[in-house]
Amino acid sequence: MKNALRYILLVTLTLSLTSAGVHKYYVAVFQMEHKPEKKTIQITGRIFIDDLEKTLNAKYGKTFYLATTKELPETTNTVKQYLLDKITVRVNGKSAPVTFLAKEVDDDILVCYLTVPAPKKVTSIEVRNTVLQEMFREQQNMINTKVSNERKSLLLTHDTPSGTVTF
Amino acid sequence: MKRVFYTLTALAALTAAAQEKPATPREPGHKDRNSFNQMYDLLATPNMFRTASGAPGPAYYQQQADYKMDIELDDKNTKLYGTETITYTNNAPEALEYLWVQLDQNENAADSPSKLIESQNMDPAYTAQGFLKRYAEKEFDGGFKLEYVKDAAGKPMKYTVNQTMMRIDLPTPLKHGEKVSFSIKWWYNINNYQIVGGRSGYEHFDADNNNLYVIAQFYPRMAVYNDVEGWQHMQFWGGGEFALTFGNFEVNITTPADHVLDGTGVLQNRKDVFTPEQVKRWELATKTYDKPVVIVTQEEATTTEKGFSDKKKTWKLKAENVRDFAFSSSRKFIYDAMAVKLNDKSVMAISLYPKEANPLWGDSSTRLVAHTLKTYSKYTFDYPYPKAISVSAADQGMEYPMICWNFGRPDEKGFVSDPIKWGNAGVIIHEVGHNFFPMIVNSDERQWTWMDEGLNSFLEYLTEQEWDAKFPSRRGPADKIVPYMSGDQKFLEPIMTNSESIHQFGNNAYAKPAAGLNILREVIMGHDLFDHAFKTYAHRWKFKHPTPEDFFRTMEDASAVDLDWFWRGWFYSTDYVDLSIKEVKQYSVTDVKPEGLKEVNIRKGRFGKETGPFVYMAPDNPDANKADKKAFNRAEVKMLKEYIDEKFTAEEKAALREPKFFYEVTFEKLGGLPMPVIAQLTYEDGTTETQTFPVQLWRKENTTAKRVIATGKKVVMIQLDPKLLTADIDVENNAWPRAAGPDKFDQLKDKK
Numbered sequence: 001m002k003n004a005l006r007y008i009l010l011v012t013l014t015l016s017l018t019s020a021g022v023h024k025y026y027v028a029v030f031q032m033e034h035k036p037e038k039k040t041i042q043i044t045g046r047i048f049i050d051d052l053e054k055t056l057n058a059k060y061g062k063t064f065y066l067a068t069t070k071e072l073p074e075t076t077n078t079v080k081q082y083l084l085d086k087i088t089v090r091v092n093g094k095s096a097p098v099t100f101l102a103k104e105v106d107d108d109i110l111v112c113y114l115t116v117p118a119p120k121k122v123t124s125i126e127v128r129n130t131v132l133q134e135m136f137r138e139q140q141n142m143i144n145t146k147v148s149n150e151r152k153s154l155l156l157t158h159d160t161p162s163g164t165v166t167f
Numbered sequence: 168m169k170r171v172f173y174t175l176t177a178l179a180a181l182t183a184a185a186q187e188k189p190a191t192p193r194e195p196g197h198k199d200r201n202s203f204n205q206m207y208d209l210l211a212t213p214n215m216f217r218t219a220s221g222a223p224g225p226a227y228y229q230q231q232a233d234y235k236m237d238i239e240l241d242d243k244n245t246k247l248y249g250t251e252t253i254t255y256t257n258n259a260p261e262a263l264e265y266l267w268v269q270l271d272q273n274e275n276a277a278d279s280p281s282k283l284i285e286s287q288n289m290d291p292a293y294t295a296q297g298f299l300k301r302y303a304e305k306e307f308d309g310g311f312k313l314e315y316v317k318d319a320a321g322k323p324m325k326y327t328v329n330q331t332m333m334r335i336d337l338p339t340p341l342k343h344g345e346k347v348s349f350s351i352k353w354w355y356n357i358n359n360y361q362i363v364g365g366r367s368g369y370e371h372f373d374a375d376n377n378n379l380y381v382i383a384q385f386y387p388r389m390a391v392y393n394d395v396e397g398w399q400h401m402q403f404w405g406g407g408e409f410a411l412t413f414g415n416f417e418v419n420i421t422t423p424a425d426h427v428l429d430g431t432g433v434l435q436n437r438k439d440v441f442t443p444e445q446v447k448r449w450e451l452a453t454k455t456y457d458k459p460v461v462i463v464t465q466e467e468a469t470t471t472e473k474g475f476s477d478k479k480k481t482w483k484l485k486a487e488n489v490r491d492f493a494f495s496s497s498r499k500f501i502y503d504a505m506a507v508k509l510n511d512k513s514v515m516a517i518s519l520y521p522k523e524a525n526p527l528w529g530d531s532s533t534r535l536v537a538h539t540l541k542t543y544s545k546y547t548f549d550y551p552y553p554k555a556i557s558v559s560a561a562d563q564g565m566e567y568p569m570i571c572w573n574f575g576r577p578d579e580k581g582f583v584s585d586p587i588k589w590g591n592a593g594v595i596i597h598e599v600g601h602n603f604f605p606m607i608v609n610s611d612e613r614q615w616t617w618m619d620e621g622l623n624s625f626l627e628y629l630t631e632q633e634w635d636a637k638f639p640s641r642r643g644p645a646d647k648i649v650p651y652m653s654g655d656q657k658f659l660e661p662i663m664t665n666s667e668s669i670h671q672f673g674n675n676a677y678a679k680p681a682a683g684l685n686i687l688r689e690v691i692m693g694h695d696l697f698d699h700a701f702k703t704y705a706h707r708w709k710f711k712h713p714t715p716e717d718f719f720r721t722m723e724d725a726s727a728v729d730l731d732w733f734w735r736g737w738f739y740s741t742d743y744v745d746l747s748i749k750e751v752k753q754y755s756v757t758d759v760k761p762e763g764l765k766e767v768n769i770r771k772g773r774f775g776k777e778t779g780p781f782v783y784m785a786p787d788n789p790d791a792n793k794a795d796k797k798a799f800n801r802a803e804v805k806m807l808k809e810y811i812d813e814k815f816t817a818e819e820k821a822a823l824r825e826p827k828f829f830y831e832v833t834f835e836k837l838g839g840l841p842m843p844v845i846a847q848l849t850y851e852d853g854t855t856e857t858q859t860f861p862v863q864l865w866r867k868e869n870t871t872a873k874r875v876i877a878t879g880k881k882v883v884m885i886q887l888d889p890k891l892l893t894a895d896i897d898v899e900n901n902a903w904p905r906a907a908g909p910d911k912f913d914q915l916k917d918k919k
Binding site: 025027031035038048049050070108113144152159 | 582589655672
């Protein structure tokens with residue numbers, strides 16, 4: 001346990017202090033599109049698999065072998081729990097429960113499909129998204145929303161983990 | 168006359184008032200705002216140092232800094248000691264009163280201001296260790312401890328340290344062509360980079376109590392002086408990397424006797440530092456081109472890591488015409504190497520890694536180094552240095568001449584997942600690739616990160632795809648940059664932004680320029696013109712200091728493709744591409760004059776006017792049943808048929824094209840960045856044809872453009888940019904008719 005904690009601390013510090021000149025960068029993209037006829041907002045999240053594996057590994061203390069032939073059977077459920085824990089959405093000022101539909105692999109990215117209920121007219125979306133930020137301090141989560149034909153986006157960081165777009 | 172004017176004006180004013188029509192102010196004039204405007208407003212005026220063609224000019228010069236260093240690595244106390252003699256040659260036409268030397272290690276100094284420039288929030292929770300580290304423990308005592316700066320005669324010189332820069336005052340100005348020698352003695356505490364951070368330092372292995380050192384930016388280094396910046400002594404805040412002078416190095420490094428070390432340059436005393444058996448294996452490696460030869464085996468390394476020798480040995484390295492020097496040392500190293508054949512010479516590909524990196528490194532690292540050297544050489548110039556080393560270092564990805572540190576090891580159970588495998592291959596290609604940009608094509612990283620990271624990420628992409636066509640490249644393809652470019656403008660800066668001011672470093676300085684070069688290569692210039700121009704830039708500026716302008720100008724100069732609009736949009740702005748198909752109208756050919764067509768104006772000669780008869784292009788009623796739409800048959804239009812029969816021979820008739828369907832397509836430019844229009848037509852029978860219209864379609868700053876297309880088969884769909892080559896940020900408006908694809912979410916729900 002002590003070692004695990006130490007490891008987490010080390011990794012977190014490393015990645016926060018190692019400057020950005022290194023090869024890796026930490027960005028996840030969440031596309032949120034309002035579908036008035038379906039009364040939902042569809043969320044498509046694109047997260048780097050290696051970063052998510054490291055994060056889940058540290059949080060749950062085991063290797064999930066995410067997106068490999070050895071992937072543990074409970075992985076989808078863990079990813080679901082993790083995302084529901086890290087993403088909260090309010091639509092028109094009211095809390096909207098997030099539903100996890102599925103995950104898929106696209107090269108080195110895990111594509112996650114989520115939805116939240118939304119009325120026919122959406123005037124504001126508030127998102128809190130701290131995915132991977134406990135592991136990688138410079139993790140940036142881009143939220144690109146589309147309501148009617150209007151597009152607005154947010155860049156959520158460790159220091160600004162939530163934001164609101166209005167339409 | 169004047170009075171009449173006043174009266175008229177008054178009358179006009181009265182009339183206007185009576186009608187209560189708001190007076191629309193006359194629109195003001197404006198400066199040139201055309202995207203295709205040549206870049207006189209942005210580029211520096213060419214001169215004798217740098218020409219308008221993008222090549223070094225007749226008066227181009229660069230400084231020279233030669234180093235002789237004696238270094239000692241104290242493994243027990245994790246300290247590094249050094250004395251160095253720098254011989255600096257002033258090739259500038261002007262004299263220099265002082266010299267600036269970079270002290271990059273001072274970024275780790277306890278009082279370094281670079282720790283104070285990040286905005287912070289209170290963290291809601293800490294581990295005990297985290298809390299103590301943050302609030303209670305003493306800061307790591309990093310940074311250079313300077314013992315002296317002396318001139319060639321051994322007399323102390325006056326120097327002033329300002330953060331990461333040191334000014335050495337010269338007793339007499341150093342004139343053009345003159346040399347000055349001086350010595351610096353220093354030491355510093357080596358940082359554990361997993362705790363303190365940094366691009367170099369050591370990694371500690373708890374299990375066997377060994378350190379793996381990756382040592383760089385470890386000695387006071389000459390700043391660049393040139394015709395563009397004067398002294399490049401912008402402080403090292405941690406983001407913008409290095410601007411360095413070329414020179415020759417002779418370096419002696421003393422380590423514990425059981426360490427294995429390699430670094431920049433050619434090892435001068437292999438027989439003193441390796442066993443005779445290992446020397447034999449090395450000699451075999453220099454003749455082995457098909458696979459790596461293991462020179463220090465895993466068994467040897469595993470034995471060595473258990474002993475901690477009190478004896479020392481010294482490694483002697485010599486490097487010519489390099490901009491920097493770095494090395495790596497550990498008891499844990501396995502060492503393998505193979506020879507790489509380039510056009511008229513062979514160079515060595517080498518890897519150093521601890522047993523924890525196997526299986527993975529032994530299989531692929533050195534092969535990746537060899538593949539990278541070959542592929543980059545093909546697109547630029549033959550790799551001019553004698554070797555390239557890949558070192559396994561946790562969490563690092565950092566480059567120096569002939570040597571780089573790369574992350575990626577199997578997990579604790581020895582399992583190599585695909586993400587680990589690809590991540591490791593990608594970082595090795597990337598960091599070895601940096602030998603070309605910026606180690607040899609020596610751009611200024613302190614100012615322009617994209618000049619090496621962007622160009623390197625582009626070649627990394629090509630090299631990855633040539634390594635394995637299934638390589639999941641993160642950067643390079645145009646469509647991968649769309650999420651970034653469609654993001655909130657608040658967090659976007661042009662690529663031409665200083666390294667320290669960028670919000671999303673990886674996207675701005677790596678991925679966007681790489682995607683831009685791919686767009687040039689795939690869409691705007693084509694492979695032949697692009698590859699020749701890119702190669703020309705690499706050749707012109709190898710072992711020199713190019714600026715962004717030298718790159719922009721050379722790419723045009725060698726290709727005759729006007730790219731000012733592209734540099735303006737892609738590099739100097741945050742504009743994005745969004746083209747759409749606004750409307751498609753179909754037409755029928757008839758000799759019956761359509762209702763509503765008043766007059767036909769077709770010129771005859773210079774002053775005359777055609778009187779007919781005419782064929783008419785009648786717009787189809789969009790409501791008409793499309794199935795009834797008949798293909799045009801010229802035999803059915805009497806007037807055309809008669810004309811052809813009368814004027815054309817049978818042979819000529821046979822040569823005529825037979826268009827059957829006629830369309831007028833309206834394209835719309837919704838984004839600020841123009842782009843060629845790539846339109847893929849899908850016909851009724853499922854076949855496709857692609858028509859491409861040059862970017863000059865938008866040259867009048869128009870936001871819509873129409874094209875008339877006549878086809879032999881009925882068009883059922885038009886798709887813009889079907890292969891996603893242009894980074895169009897909204898592809899939903901790219902199709903006619905607007906195709907609503909199956910909803911992924913509905914499918915997933917149904918599955919449930």
